Amino acid sequence: MSNDFRLFMTQLLKRPHQVVALAPSSEGLAREMAARVDPEDGPVIELGAGTGKITRAILNRGLPAEQLHSIEMNPEFCTRLCDRFPGLNVHQISAGDIGALPVENAQAVISGLPLLSMPVALQHAILTGTVAKLRPGRDYVQFTYGPKPPITSAVRNDLGLIWETSPKIWWNMPPARVYRFRQNITPTGPTG
Numbered sequence: 001m002s003n004d005f006r007l008f009m010t011q012l013l014k015r016p017h018q019v020v021a022l023a024p025s026s027e028g029l030a031r032e033m034a035a036r037v038d039p040e041d042g043p044v045i046e047l048g049a050g051t052g053k054i055t056r057a058i059l060n061r062g063l064p065a066e067q068l069h070s071i072e073m074n075p076e077f078c079t080r081l082c083d084r085f086p087g088l089n090v091h092q093i094s095a096g097d098i099g100a101l102p103v104e105n106a107q108a109v110i111s112g113l114p115l116l117s118m119p120v121a122l123q124h125a126i127l128t129g130t131v132a133k134l135r136p137g138r139d140y141v142q143f144t145y146g147p148k149p150p151i152t153s154a155v156r157n158d159l160g161l162i163w164e165t166s167p168k169i170w171w172n173m174p175p176a177r178v179y180r181f182r183q184n185i186t187p188t189g190p191t192g
């Protein structure tokens with residue numbers, strides 16, 4: 001068993017309501033989550049980084065570690081992230097406090113959070129903070145194991161979110177799909 005898998009399992013047993021997954025994301029899922037990161041397009045915010053599977057995929061796109069801000073509330077996972085990724089900005093806070101990050105104009109927010117198992121008020125705080133940190137029209141990327149969009153309809157409607165989905169990634173436990181949400185911004189044309 002790898003060190004990461006052991007740490008993940010220990011934390012899953014200790015904090016099941018926070019971890020809410022059978023295993024860390026597979027490399028295939030992590031690659032799909034990070035697929036549109038452009039190393040020259042500014043900062044990226046990651047939510048719920050865990051042992052760093054998606055963190056690594058984001059950095060493998062060529063993004064400098066200093067441009068990646070990873071939020072993770074579990075202290076043991078934060079220690080692992082700091083040890084593993086020199087230069088990475090690790091924030092040991094709740095994703096609901098994303099608004100406090102010293103980052104503006106992010107190119108993407110990439111989330112491994114168990115969003116649907118969170119109270120609607122927390123989902124709302126996370127997505128409102130996300131929209132404020134993103135450049136207009138940019139993506140909030142979230143995976144899910146289930147058949148429904150991983151943001152509750154009340155929050156999607158309130159923030160005017162539209163989305164596209166990836167093909168199902170079967171090589172993951174359990175199989176998952178990636179959703180890319182963004183605000184539906186209608187361009188304003190000339191008037192009169």
Ligand SMILES: C[S@@+](CC[C@H](N)C(=O)[O-])C[C@H]1O[C@@H](n2cnc3c(N)ncnc32)[C@H](O)[C@@H]1O
Pocket residue numbers: 018019020021023024025047048049050051052053054071072073074077093094095096111112113114
């Ligand atoms: C399903 S695991 C995903 C871990 C990793 N991103 C991956 O894909 O393997 C969910 C992660 O979100 C973290 N988490 C849960 N609630 C959180 C919150 N409110 N704020 C920040 N992190 C949270 C957990 O500690 C855990 O590391």
